[in-house]
Amino acid sequence: MSYDATIADELLSRLSFDERGLIPAIAQAASSKEVLMLAWMNAEAIRETLSTGQVTYWSRSRNALWRKGETSGHTQRLVELSYDCDADCLLLRVDQHGPACHTNRLSCFFHRLEPQGIRITSEPLC
Numbered sequence: 001m002s003y004d005a006t007i008a009d010e011l012l013s014r015l016s017f018d019e020r021g022l023i024p025a026i027a028q029a030a031s032s033k034e035v036l037m038l039a040w041m042n043a044e045a046i047r048e049t050l051s052t053g054q055v056t057y058w059s060r061s062r063n064a065l066w067r068k069g070e071t072s073g074h075t076q077r078l079v080e081l082s083y084d085c086d087a088d089c090l091l092l093r094v095d096q097h098g099p100a101c102h103t104n105r106l107s108c109f110f111h112r113l114e115p116q117g118i119r120i121t122s123e124p125l126c
Contacts, residue, residue, distance in 0.1 A: 003050040016088040025090040030079040036100035074098030
């Protein structure tokens with residue numbers, strides 16, 4: 001799914017970016033509703049995601065666009081984009097192809113706090 005520039009402009013005018021021009025983006029599997037990861041987007045990453053349908057983030061460590069799966073092949077296709085009531089956080093429902101986490105797990109959220117302590121809830125897929 002892709003959107004034209006007019007829709008992107010409307011969305012961007014409504015969002016509240018931080019002082020660095022970034023907004024947190026939660027990626028959720030469209031099929032299972034599992035939270036996959038949290039990353040950051042800037043206006044350029046949002047525009048590219050909306051125009052191509054392939055999710056693009058902003059890498060704070062590299063200070064550059066991060067096209068999810070560009071090197072790993074573990075891509076995300078945008079299914080739906082929502083934002084919260086304060087317009088300062090995005091929810092991306094995605095079709096995830098391969099693991100979402102750089103540790104090769106489906107989700108980055110695999111550390112679970114339990115009464116006995118912290119438990120690893122999944123193993124790497126590959």
